[in-house]
Amino acid sequence: MPLNIACFGQPGSYTYEAMKSYFAGKNISPAYGSHFEDVVQAVATRQARYGVLPIENSSTGGITDVYDLIHRYDCCVVGEKYVKVEHCLLTLPGTKLEDIREVYSHPQGLNQCRSYLKHHGEWQLHPYFSTSQSAEQVQKMEDPHIAAIANKTAADMYGLDVLVEHINDNTMNYTRFFIIAADMEQSPEADKITLVLTTQHRPGALYHVLGYFFYNGMNMTHLESRPLKGRPFEYFFHIDVMGNLRNPATSRVLRNLAEHCNYFKILGNYVSDQGGNVDEIRRHRG
Ligand SMILES: O=C(O)C(=O)Cc1ccccc1
Incomplete structure (x- = not known):
């Protein structure tokens, strides 16, 4: 029987990476949630055995909504995973830097690239569900004026080019993820x-x-x-x-x-x- 996992975002998100690496070698069946609350709710109602969520970033600090949700839904923390976060600017193939007018990403992604984005003050920034959904959105919109901030996996998954690599302000950019469950585990x-x-x-x-x-x-x-x-x-x-x-x-x-x-x-x-x-x-x- 595969383990039912509730994961924030969708394939290609940083949380997806954390899930893959935490459950490496295990038979898992992931379900994705666009909101942190979807993940916590799936675990609290036991639709999912485990949930994976970002909890803290080395540059921008605690992801406070997640702390509140875990507590509010009476969930337990059963594990943690650190993932190095290397943000890239992703575009449709052939897009040039001067074509870009709008950028989509998760608020954490926009926040962690603040200095880079400041150099392009004319770009309109769109906070979006997750980095991977932002990449998919760029693919769907087929508009060369739109870019996403996400990782290389998302670029591959959603047919985008990596126009600029390493755009996070802090080169040592790590996010800590929690693995949550409805019941305590003791080892x-x-x-x-x-x-x-x-x-x-x-x-x-x-x-x-x-x-x-x-x-x-x-x-x-x-x-x-x-x-x-x-x-x-x-x-x-x-x-x-x-x-x-x-x-x-x-x-x-x-x-x-x-x-x-x-x-x-x-x-x-x-x-x-x-x-x-x-x-x-x-x-x-x-
Ligand atoms: O949107 C994602 O990919 C997430 O998993 C949330 C996130 C966003 C940026 C850095 C770390 C986690």
């Missing part, structure tokens, strides 16, 4: 925990939360704050820390921490992505 190899909490609304509350990790030698790798609806200037904190919940010391720290929070939920404990990309990021940091 002895899991080494990363994603949790969400709200602190008491008093001075030093976040300092205390961070102190739990610091004094117990737990490496915190990500912190994202999201507004609490109906409570102006109060926040959910989405936190990643290294650890395995089966380790009694780790679970004790988290239990103690939970007691000091207004709200505390573990979204997942999974194996961190230790692929070649991560090594490259570390090498670059020196």
Whole structure:
């Protein structure tokens, strides 16, 4: 039986790449969603066993809608994948740079190429469903004045030329993807925990939360704050820390921490992505 996977975008999207690489060698049956919510909903209603979504970019930061959706639909994080994102300007074969008047891409794609696009301030920018759907749109419109920002796979899939390569502002441009599910998964190899909490609304509350990790030698790798609806200037904190919940010391720290929070939920404990990309990021940091 193939694994039903809900994937953001369509074949050729960066999320598609993340899915292919995370589930390499597995028998999968993907269904695609044009909105982040489609993917989360498919998982929450168990139409799909797993969902794949972008969560964070190394140049533009957290993809905040996705944090909110995972939490709102009560989904769990069961894995992660880093993908190096190399944006290209794709056009119909034969189009020249001076022909271009309009550019389609996912808002993340437009954002990550801001400096390049600034040099072409006359181009009209169209935020679109995903990078791959933007490429398909260029193919369908058959208009040589229109380009898309997407990857080389999308160029091949949708019969487009790569007019300009590497147009992202930051050459070290990585996106982290979450693999989500309706239920928690636990493995002895899991080494990363994603949790969400709200602190008491008093001075030093976040300092205390961070102190739990610091004094117990737990490496915190990500912190994202999201507004609490109906409570102006109060926040959910989405936190990643290294650890395995089966380790009694780790679970004790988290239990103690939970007691000091207004709200505390573990979204997942999974194996961190230790692929070649991560090594490259570390090498670059020196
Ligand atoms: O639109 C896509 O291809 C996506 O998967 C979202 C995205 C867009 C740009 C960078 C990383 C992820």
